Amino acid sequence: MSSREQILASIKQNRPTLTPLPDLQSFDVDIDLKSKFVETLTGIGGMCTIVNDFETVKDYLLEQQAKGLSVIQGVTELEGYNLNTYSHSHASNLETIDTVLINGHIAVAENGAIWVREKDILNRLIPFICQNLIIVIAQKDIVANMHKAYEKITIDEDGYGVFIAGPSKTADIEQSLVIGAHGPLSLKVFIVQQS
Amino acid sequence: MNKTIEDHSKAASVFLQDEQRATWHDETLWFVRAKRDKAAHQLPEWEALRDLASQIKDHTLSRLDEYLVQFETKANENGVTVHWANDADEHNRIIHGILKKHNAKNVVKSKSMLTEECQLNHYLRDHDISVVDTDLGEYIVQLREEQPSHIVLPAIHLKKEDVSNTFHKHLNTEKGNKDEVYLTRSARKVLRQKFITADAAITGVNFAVAETGGFVVCTNEGNADLGAHANKIHIACMGFEKIIPKAEHLGVFLRLLTRSATGQPITTYSSHFHRPKEGQEMHIVIVNNGRANQLGRKDFKNSLKCIRCAACFNTCPVYRRSGGHSYHNSVAGPIGSILAPNLDMRKNADLPFASTLCGSCTNVCPVKINIHEQLWNWRQILMKEGYGGTAKKASMKVMATVLASPTIYSLSGKIGRGMMRIMPWSVNNKLNPWYKHRELPEPPKQSFTEWYKKKRKHE
Ligand code: SF4
Numbered sequence: 001m002s003s004r005e006q007i008l009a010s011i012k013q014n015r016p017t018l019t020p021l022p023d024l025q026s027f028d029v030d031i032d033l034k035s036k037f038v039e040t041l042t043g044i045g046g047m048c049t050i051v052n053d054f055e056t057v058k059d060y061l062l063e064q065q066a067k068g069l070s071v072i073q074g075v076t077e078l079e080g081y082n083l084n085t086y087s088h089s090h091a092s093n094l095e096t097i098d099t100v101l102i103n104g105h106i107a108v109a110e111n112g113a114i115w116v117r118e119k120d121i122l123n124r125l126i127p128f129i130c131q132n133l134i135i136v137i138a139q140k141d142i143v144a145n146m147h148k149a150y151e152k153i154t155i156d157e158d159g160y161g162v163f164i165a166g167p168s169k170t171a172d173i174e175q176s177l178v179i180g181a182h183g184p185l186s187l188k189v190f191i192v193q194q195s
Numbered sequence: 196m197n198k199t200i201e202d203h204s205k206a207a208s209v210f211l212q213d214e215q216r217a218t219w220h221d222e223t224l225w226f227v228r229a230k231r232d233k234a235a236h237q238l239p240e241w242e243a244l245r246d247l248a249s250q251i252k253d254h255t256l257s258r259l260d261e262y263l264v265q266f267e268t269k270a271n272e273n274g275v276t277v278h279w280a281n282d283a284d285e286h287n288r289i290i291h292g293i294l295k296k297h298n299a300k301n302v303v304k305s306k307s308m309l310t311e312e313c314q315l316n317h318y319l320r321d322h323d324i325s326v327v328d329t330d331l332g333e334y335i336v337q338l339r340e341e342q343p344s345h346i347v348l349p350a351i352h353l354k355k356e357d358v359s360n361t362f363h364k365h366l367n368t369e370k371g372n373k374d375e376v377y378l379t380r381s382a383r384k385v386l387r388q389k390f391i392t393a394d395a396a397i398t399g400v401n402f403a404v405a406e407t408g409g410f411v412v413c414t415n416e417g418n419a420d421l422g423a424h425a426n427k428i429h430i431a432c433m434g435f436e437k438i439i440p441k442a443e444h445l446g447v448f449l450r451l452l453t454r455s456a457t458g459q460p461i462t463t464y465s466s467h468f469h470r471p472k473e474g475q476e477m478h479i480v481i482v483n484n485g486r487a488n489q490l491g492r493k494d495f496k497n498s499l500k501c502i503r504c505a506a507c508f509n510t511c512p513v514y515r516r517s518g519g520h521s522y523h524n525s526v527a528g529p530i531g532s533i534l535a536p537n538l539d540m541r542k543n544a545d546l547p548f549a550s551t552l553c554g555s556c557t558n559v560c561p562v563k564i565n566i567h568e569q570l571w572n573w574r575q576i577l578m579k580e581g582y583g584g585t586a587k588k589a590s591m592k593v594m595a596t597v598l599a600s601p602t603i604y605s606l607s608g609k610i611g612r613g614m615m616r617i618m619p620w621s622v623n624n625k626l627n628p629w630y631k632h633r634e635l636p637e638p639p640k641q642s643f644t645e646w647y648k649k650k651r652k653h654e
Contacts, residue, residue, distance in 0.1 A: 159470030183417025
């Protein structure tokens, strides 16, 4: 018997009597989603700017470029989109990228997490290897909690998807919090009110 | 037998010799526990979530074989290769086989308690493959040739000066520079190069979703993603109990996991892997290693519901005051003390006795495992099997050392606050019945609950 068969057989023999799968609830709450999201995100080390439209995001981006920083621009609504040119880039070429701007799909007020799909990043490494990450979300895409988020997303729509909540961090040295571990040193979120 | 059985007791005494450090360990973990409370209290539905999580896990265990097959079918459709390993050795051989086929010599690994359980690093090192643990805490202990002492905070037994010395020795950082930002950035520089130059990545699995054939990995540092995405081979290793039926169940578990672990609302990254990226190979190794046995032990099957949040560690007065290494098992703390005797009863007979049975672990467990009752049940079995006597004696010593050490009273000015930390759920209990009587009743004339209630009444 293969290990597979052995394992499955012994599980079948040992498994407890059937108990029912409970129905889920969404525990939705009637709160101001935007301010809750901002509060949570800043509490976990992220930065947040509420803007009326994409123009302000563009201004910020131009500022970064004016400083001579290398920027990957992945928001199609904005000029200067160049994400596609990095879709097959190797890690060693991406390592020097300073700032990455991408679209987020769904934002979660209770924990500051943003669902990012593979189609929004093209190259899975990009939001992890850059020094500074910027995610743009639409205000209408903020939901109260994870249950509402999973109602809206299809986790296997792409080969990969990720909830990103704040910049990379660690407290592994004597429990002292350090923002910026192996991934991005900062996360900035633009909430676009009209889109 | 005596030698191994006294290990926890001896190791605990050694741990307690550095009084300042032991106190720091105790207080810091209690602080993490307090953060967990704060996070839990912010959600009115916290208890409902724990119930749901517990019921989902119960159900899954009752149909585990079917969910595993469903998972495998979907994963195969997704272009992922699924392997099955009956024990640690087979797990290691499978992984070595994949690496060898690709002539992979350098591997980056993110946190996986399963690979610790299987001692994968040793196995691969013996086969000339180098593995770098990329979680910062694990990287630190790996450089020091130690084991993680905590499943979520692997280097919690170390202080800044230890890390500073270790990095000075291995990474050539400035001697005596103990700044945590400086030290973290120094490791960042080295590890980012490792991700880029490795040949393969290994990750753990937090949840595997039967209906979609995908798996979720949670990290704060981004190390699992950097490794997996930068490499052409990604191997994910999971104990078979990591399965959950549906994507929507992730909502329940992700809400509970990190709040229970560190008090954060969620980890920075919750990565959902379904299909390999273009040009990549993705493998999943599903491991038994004694789990099917545990499933068949009716008193202990619940331990397979564990989502490895470590809340039971942080709240445990014995863990906090004896340190993870004293448990001589890859998973320490209360849950480790239940899992370990299943793997080797003789070697781990002391562990179920390394507890005051105060029940604090059970109260914080997000999936509602009856941890302290299971510890009690193990004691009965171990006594019956003839391992208990020596273990019990050793454990008396542990308790005497761990809990009766004079430091414990000087930790805080007020005994009251101190007692709250020592016996989180027995404040009115003066000390624990256990401690006061210094004897365990002979099992099993009464059930644990009866015995415990009666004892409490007598206080
Ligand atoms: S037993 Fe419960 S509290 Fe302990 S690590 Fe597992 S899930 Fe967390």
